[in-house]
Amino acid sequence: MFKKFTKDDIHSRSNVKSSVQRTLKTKLVNQYPKLEPVIDELIPKKSQVEIIKCEDKIQLYTVNGEVLFFQQFDELIPSLRLVHKFPEAYPTVQVDRGAIKFVLSGANIMCPGLTSPGAKLPDAPGFEKDSVVIIKAENKDSALAIGRLLMSTDDIKSINKGHGVEMIHHLGDPLWDFTLE
Amino acid sequence: MSLREVVYCGVCSYPPEYCEFTGKLKRCKVWLKENHPDRYNELYGAEDETAEDAAEIDAVGKKLGESSIGEERENKLEKDLLKLQTKQENREQRELAKKLSSKVIIKREARTKRKFIVAISGLEVFEIDMKKLAKTFASKFATGCSVSKNAEKKEEIVIQGDVLEDVETYIHSLLKEKGMENVKVETIDTKKKKKPTTETK
Structure with a gap:
């Protein structure tokens, strides 16, 4: 999603009304219920959320010049910096060490990288297809990418072949390096 | 939590x-x-x-x-x-x-009569925001200043007015600030003033 992303892709940038900001917050909490205790810390009531509309209908939401989350369609997806601040709140999968290199260069994650001994998938019932997951790595604390499941985690376990997670956002991609002046 | x-x-x-x-x-x-x-x-x-x-x-x-x-x-x-x-x-x-091998070229070109422009090229290697620098020049010399593409399709800064010497000293100080003193700065004066005695300060 952010393979190519530059300042030229920004169409408009505007402040978000406080009422809209409130609905955004509730929406975020609805999507990730565990965020509730810290939501006021993430987006303080007095803060000004900015919306940056970009190419391909991508919208970034920033607070104090930091991209906190973005959306392409209806779903809000947290940015990695937000994930690092509070990693417990999101559904997580883990890849093995051999996969890190490829993930960091933006590849989709293949099933074997998710099922090998170093990797971790949630036990049944697991996550549905198309849900957004945080990708962690073996022996590392922080998340390194965010992706969308191309098949449910149970399927990944049983089929164990082909693309398992579609890459959305990873360490070192243009969104990671993105800063507002 | x-x-x-x-x-x-x-x-x-x-x-x-x-x-x-x-x-x-x-x-x-x-x-x-x-x-x-x-x-x-x-x-x-x-x-x-x-x-x-x-x-x-x-x-x-x-x-x-x-x-x-x-x-x-x-x-x-x-x-x-x-x-x-x-x-x-x-x-x-x-x-x-x-x-290190690149160099900054500051060029003075004559326009009509006693009007000149100064074009600076070769700055892109220093990762300076050209637009910002142009803005600084504009306010520093109180003239028009813009970023444009030159004949080799490279970006250059064009300053209206005869500010060759000032620009040169400024660029030198800028390079010093960035710790790149050994970068060459070349000045080209395409048209010499006819009578240096008429120089106005």
């Missing part, structure tokens, strides 16, 4: 545990040691500093990678990372060489 403070590497901007995958590990380690010694010890342990680079990286890889993917794959991964690192270093060296 509260938010977590995350340390990001000042060199590669990743969380420190991912530094080994960027190919800038050496510089990352130096940075981490200076800024967050506790994290450094946690990640890399107290290693012998005089150790050979390759050996050092090896040790780090082993320490970080007490993992399950098997020795063979682990070795391969380490080799790949090493390769990546040398590649990155080479690239950096090349860029540095390119920077």
Whole structure:
């Protein structure tokens, strides 16, 4: 999603009304219920959320010049910096060490990288297809990418072949390096 | 429950545990040691500093990678990372060489009668925001100043008015600030003033 992303892709940038900001917050909490205790810390009531509309209908939401989350369609997806601040709140999968290199260069994650001994998938019932997951790595604390499941985690376990997670956002991609002046 | 403070590497901007995958590990380690010694010890342990680079990286890889993917794959991964690192270093060296070999050209061109413009090219290698610099020039010399493309399709800054000397001194000071004093600055004066005696200050 952010393979190519530059300042030229920004169409408009505007402040978000406080009422809209409130609905955004509730929406975020609805999507990730565990965020509730810290939501006021993430987006303080007095803060000004900015919306940056970009190419391909991508919208970034920033607070104090930091991209906190973005959306392409209806779903809000947290940015990695937000994930690092509070990693417990999101559904997580883990890849093995051999996969890190490829993930960091933006590849989709293949099933074997998710099922090998170093990797971790949630036990049944697991996550549905198309849900957004945080990708962690073996022996590392922080998340390194965010992706969308191309098949449910149970399927990944049983089929164990082909693309398992579609890459959305990873360490070192243009969104990671993105800063507002 | 509260938010977590995350340390990001000042060199590669990743969380420190991912530094080994960027190919800038050496510089990352130096940075981490200076800024967050506790994290450094946690990640890399107290290693012998005089150790050979390759050996050092090896040790780090082993320490970080007490993992399950098997020795063979682990070795391969380490080799790949090493390769990546040398590649990155080479690239950096090349860029540095390119920077040093480039030069800034300040050119004065005559327009009608006693009007001149000054064009500065070759600035792009310094990663300065051209537009911002143009703005500074405009306010500094109280003239029009813009960024445009020249004949070789490269960006240059065009300043209205005869400010060749001032620009030259400014560029020199700018380079000094950036620590690139050995970059050549060349001035070209396409049309000499007819009578230097009529010089107005």
